[in-house]
Amino acid sequence: MATGYFFSHRHILDIEHLSADDIDYIITTAESFKEISARPIKKVPTLRGNTIINLFFEPSTRTRLSFEIAAKRMSADTFNISASTSSATKGETLIDTARNISAMNPDIIILRHSFSGAPHMLSQYVDAAVINAGDGTHEHPSQGLLDMMTVREHKKKLHSLKIAIIGDILHSRVAHSDILGFLRMGSEVFVYGPGTLIPPGLEELGVTVCSSMKEAVQDADVVMTLRIQKERQNDPLLPSFREYASKYGVTAEVASWARPDALIMHPGPINRGVELMPDVADGTQSVILDQVTNGVAVRMALLYLVSGNS
């Protein structure tokens, strides 16, 4: 890390605007917090008196829980607002909701929203720090960071690795954050999936778009699989899960093409037997539950850093 480095981000809106030093620093901070979750009394007073709002306009189990656990282990006061209980159902605009919440002086707002760019917009209307917990098909920066943390934990580095990302690259905000993050850290990213699910312009980012599973996975250090959805808004993206599983599913055979010490990852929830076969998901190379564990640590680090404690 460059000398004189300091963490300067008010909000965490995406990976795109984080430098390699920022990513390094966040992961290092997360690693220092990880041990708290292993203590018998899992609580430190770091964020005592801070008000943190989980504003979730989309269903989420693990991300919301992970942020809430992270906040509580730091002794912050947390409040959950989900779409069904919010004024959104009464027709209030996001900006009005934000201004009203802002008037109650929260320190941090964690936003999950189905529209890309919603956290970016929110950050312009509130005094609180905003953390993007997934926006539309844009980014999911805390997931990208926990994925990188997990890889660093096992590989002891984040550069010069071959990262294979398989599946729905077009709609996956996780894939977008991972692609930008791993590229930023100096690794190579290879993607493979059906043509209907590969967005345009990836090559311009420096991604290798593969024409076969073998090309993508061969000698990979990490094989990241993504949750698949059969259709979105009546757009015929895939003929069937059956065909997807046979052509694009990660089987034990596919996994064997990667390096023997390759990591198998998935951001969850998994469609077992579709994008990832159960034996691979539960196999020795799988670090899927490590990802979940590290998620809490990364989110503790993010809350700590945006609350001005860097």
Place this chain on the structure above:
Amino acid sequence: MPAPLLIKNGRIIDPANSFDDVRDLLIVDGRIADPATNIPSDVQEVDASGCWVIPGLIDMHVHLREPGEEYKEDILSGTKAAAAGGFTAVACMPNTKPVNDSRAVTSLILSQATHADARVYPVAAISKNSQGSALTEFGELRATGAVAVSDDGLPVRDSQLMRRALEYADDHDLLVISHSEEPSLSNGVMNEGIVSTRLGLKGIPNAAESIMVYRDIALAECLGKRIHIAHVSTAMSTDLIRSAKARGVRVTAETAPHYFTLTDEAVVGYNTNAKMNPPLRTEQDRQAIRQGLADGTFDAIATDHAPHSILEKEVEFDRAMNGIIGLETSLPLSLALVREGVLDENKLVELLSVNPARILGVEGGTLSAGARADVTIVNPDLQYTYTEEQVVSKSKNSPFLDVGATGRSSLQGRAVYTIMGGRITHRLA
């Protein structure tokens, strides 16, 4: 009748008469006077030294929002914005509430325009309620004052309906203006490409436009009818129109200042004032549009002036409505093409005045003696920053606000006087 005006020492650019020289221009009784006319004693003098005196600008594609959405714009505010931008006439699209698909709505628009600061030429809908199933009554609409028909905002999906519209419009000497987009491909919110991938926004591929542009050209070509393609945004469409013109197809086309000025990079930061339909495209498309303006593929520059309030624009990008206001920035953005060597001054006047008048079949586009005195006086050198306080339109949805203040070069060139029928409708303070 307004007092006679003597515009002194301006550079008169009048392509219709192949005239380009410094000369005085006299306006008497709302019309351009013969140069030999004696100067009346009550003449009001306007000093146009260092300025261009050109036929009044005509914007053949605007949305005035009246009736129905007067909180965004109305005919009086929209024509004030037009006058401020140097326009003496506009053609207004029919997607009002209710849709201008009837004599009643066309009459209402014309009656509201009686005291407006620009001439208003209504464009009526092609189909009833712009729903794309049954033709409107072209004959009655024409007789009431509509100059063209279009379902602008909603592409005509049904090719048979489009065919019938071209055939039937010809009987009534009405222009058909096509919003050419294939709806099944155009359900995104910005151009499809690296920027949409980075922002996680759903893209609209270039093919959405070119497929429909080609369908419309094919219909016009097979039927021998004329068609006008609105707001062209892509390189592919430009090529299709260029080659159709070379084959003698009766096709004319317009593009908008934002397509030759901005690219989809303007969307970065989820800027809803960079959201329009068709969307801002890539640099390659922008260059192709400029080439099309230079080589005559495009006949007109039209703004697609689309006022929206903050209710439609200060929202999540996906939920924001399409369109930007354009009447007040069209001239400076177009003048940049002259400074950058894409167009000469005469060609610019053709694109902004002569050709729109000819395509719409309306008076204007000339400074001939006896012509209606619709005149714009342009100071091509004046540099300024367009700020929210300056906006004349009721809505402020422009991506060109504060340019100059934000690092980009400021706007250069603007209308210092706009004169409609001899009456001064705008004078730069």
